[in-house]
Amino acid sequence: MSNGEHLSKQYDQELESLRTRILHMGGMVEAQLQAAIASYERPDVKLAEEAIDADRSVNEQEVDLDRLVVNMIVRRQPTASDLRLIIGVARTVTELERIGDEATKIARAAKWLFDKQRSIRTPRLRDIHNSALAAARMLRGALDAFARLDAAAAASIIEEDRGVDQQFQAILRQLITFMMEDPRTISPSLDAVWVAKAIERIGDHAKNIAEHVIFVAQGADVRHATPEEVARAVSPQE
Amino acid sequence: MKLIVNSADAGNLDAIDHARAIPIKAEVCNLSFYYGDFRGLKDISLAIHNKRVTALIGPSGCGKSTFLRCFNRIHDLYPGNRYEGSIRLHPDNVDILSRDVDPIDVRMRIGMVFQKPNPFPTTIFENVAYGLRLRGLAPRAAVAEKVEQSLRAAALWDEVKDRLNGLASNLSGGQQQRLCIARALAADPELLLFDEPTSALDPIATASIEELINGLKDTVSILIVTHNMQQAARCSDYTAFLYLGELIEFGETDQIFIRPGKKETEDYITGRFG
Numbered sequence: 001m002s003n004g005e006h007l008s009k010q011y012d013q014e015l016e017s018l019r020t021r022i023l024h025m026g027g028m029v030e031a032q033l034q035a036a037i038a039s040y041e042r043p044d045v046k047l048a049e050e051a052i053d054a055d056r057s058v059n060e061q062e063v064d065l066d067r068l069v070v071n072m073i074v075r076r077q078p079t080a081s082d083l084r085l086i087i088g089v090a091r092t093v094t095e096l097e098r099i100g101d102e103a104t105k106i107a108r109a110a111k112w113l114f115d116k117q118r119s120i121r122t123p124r125l126r127d128i129h130n131s132a133l134a135a136a137r138m139l140r141g142a143l144d145a146f147a148r149l150d151a152a153a154a155a156s157i158i159e160e161d162r163g164v165d166q167q168f169q170a171i172l173r174q175l176i177t178f179m180m181e182d183p184r185t186i187s188p189s190l191d192a193v194w195v196a197k198a199i200e201r202i203g204d205h206a207k208n209i210a211e212h213v214i215f216v217a218q219g220a221d222v223r224h225a226t227p228e229e230v231a232r233a234v235s236p237q238e
Numbered sequence: 239m240k241l242i243v244n245s246a247d248a249g250n251l252d253a254i255d256h257a258r259a260i261p262i263k264a265e266v267c268n269l270s271f272y273y274g275d276f277r278g279l280k281d282i283s284l285a286i287h288n289k290r291v292t293a294l295i296g297p298s299g300c301g302k303s304t305f306l307r308c309f310n311r312i313h314d315l316y317p318g319n320r321y322e323g324s325i326r327l328h329p330d331n332v333d334i335l336s337r338d339v340d341p342i343d344v345r346m347r348i349g350m351v352f353q354k355p356n357p358f359p360t361t362i363f364e365n366v367a368y369g370l371r372l373r374g375l376a377p378r379a380a381v382a383e384k385v386e387q388s389l390r391a392a393a394l395w396d397e398v399k400d401r402l403n404g405l406a407s408n409l410s411g412g413q414q415q416r417l418c419i420a421r422a423l424a425a426d427p428e429l430l431l432f433d434e435p436t437s438a439l440d441p442i443a444t445a446s447i448e449e450l451i452n453g454l455k456d457t458v459s460i461l462i463v464t465h466n467m468q469q470a471a472r473c474s475d476y477t478a479f480l481y482l483g484e485l486i487e488f489g490e491t492d493q494i495f496i497r498p499g500k501k502e503t504e505d506y507i508t509g510r511f512g
Contacts, residue, residue, distance in 0.1 A: 003510075004510060005510060006508065006509050006510050007509050007510070007511065008509060011509065077468055078508070079467070079471070079495045079496075079507045079508055080495060080496065080497070080498050080503075080504045080507050080508050081504060081508060082508045083495070083496060084496065084497075218497075219496060219497030220497075
């Protein structure tokens with residue numbers, strides 16, 4: 001009955017541009033996150049400043065994309081898969097912007113660490129590094145799933161969030177032990193807690209993006225759903 | 239999508255959509271309609287839920303108006319037209335397509351409002367009173383009361399109460415359409431059919447008719463044909479998508495417009511129809 005294109009070519013172009021731009025914003029946030037994490041691990045003040053500066057562009061993208069979404073709703077009155085894509089983009093924009101904010105927090109912590117010229121090594125850097133890798137992988141996976149509207153891939157990203165949450169709990173427990181054993185580690189340990197918390201939140205936002213992908217692809221709202229409900233939502237429909 | 243309806247049997251006249259716990263007003267079973275040799279409707283089965291609005295959408299020529307017109311037997315007026323299947327009206331489970339059933343009786347129970355307002359060339363009052371008199375309601379006071387009640391129900395009373403003896407043709411398009419709705423309501427119909435009721439009206443008059451439809455569903459079941467998909471989305475509880483005389487999909491309006499089950503429905507409502 002159709003070749004998958006709208007009668008209105010311009011509508012197709014607008015939707016395509018929306019898709020391209022959300023992925024572009026996702027790429028920017030990914031780069032910002034990489035810079036923030038690297039700046040914390042080294043610590044590297046120049047890299048940290050780059051990550052902090054990048055947040056401004058991410059924020060601009062958020063405002064721009066939101067405006068595009070509102071325009072499309074007003075002018076096109078989207079329905080069905082178009083509606084879901086537009087709503088999915090609007091939600092994903094917010095998640096990406098918040099990931100940008102968390103990355104900025106990490107970069108700020110890096111800068112502070114550098115300014116203080118800490119003699120004491122940052123505790124549990126290895127674990128934080130691993131958890132940051134996992135969160136960044138989730139973000140990459142969620143964006144890939146968005147690009148391909150792959151609900152099954154999105155479902156596996158949602159699963160991964162549990163691992164990131166567990167890593168955060170483990171880091172927290174270890175840092176508490178440190179602080180109890182040696183009060184001199186309290187200040188650097190608290191810094192590490194903020195960073196670990198930011199990473200854990202990034203995992204949450206990546207998971208949310210994956211949930212939005214399932215909404216766009218299948219029309220199922222899996223926010224706050226159990227793993228079984230997610231699995232049912234992404235299994236092929238009868 | 240599978241339609242879950244417990245078809246009424248001889249012992250139980252009521253039909254209920256058990257999945258949704260809503261009574262069924264009319265049950266269409268395997269309805270086909272022929273204009274001579276041309277099969278305009280193909281084996282359509284669906285349920286019209288009681289005191290709900292059901293919208294029929296689909297491209298021009300898909301059979302939505304043909305379908306709607308089966309409900310008040312307008313097709314009987316032309317030779318060569320033929321029905322197959324049944325439309326059972328509840329709660330009494332009568333097949334309104336049956337030859338034994340008088341179309342006039344059907345039209346007493348099922349009112350219709352057309353695309354263009356078609357008031358009778360007489361006064362506002364007489365337009366509404368006509369059907370009442372036809373049904374044998376004679377006492378002047380009773381007729382007047384019913385006319386007022388119908389005009390109020392059609393949200394027209396306040397605009398015309400001072401000129402009931404004025405000509406209906408002097409009303410605006412939107413007012414004329416509401417007058418036609420009042421005329422249909424005067425007969426206390428159980429089911430109201432709307433065939434593109436707002437396509438000849440401006441946006442303000444359209445909004446008032448839509449508002450009216452929303453208010454009417456407390457008392458009457460409504461079946462509406464519309465070209466305007468946004469109107470179907472705004473006004474209806476259920477939506478049926480017809481294409482080439484076939485029912486492609488029927489479901490709750492929210493589901494149809496957010497997550498349609500069939501690709502054809504998706505293509506049509508998103509404007510990908512080529």
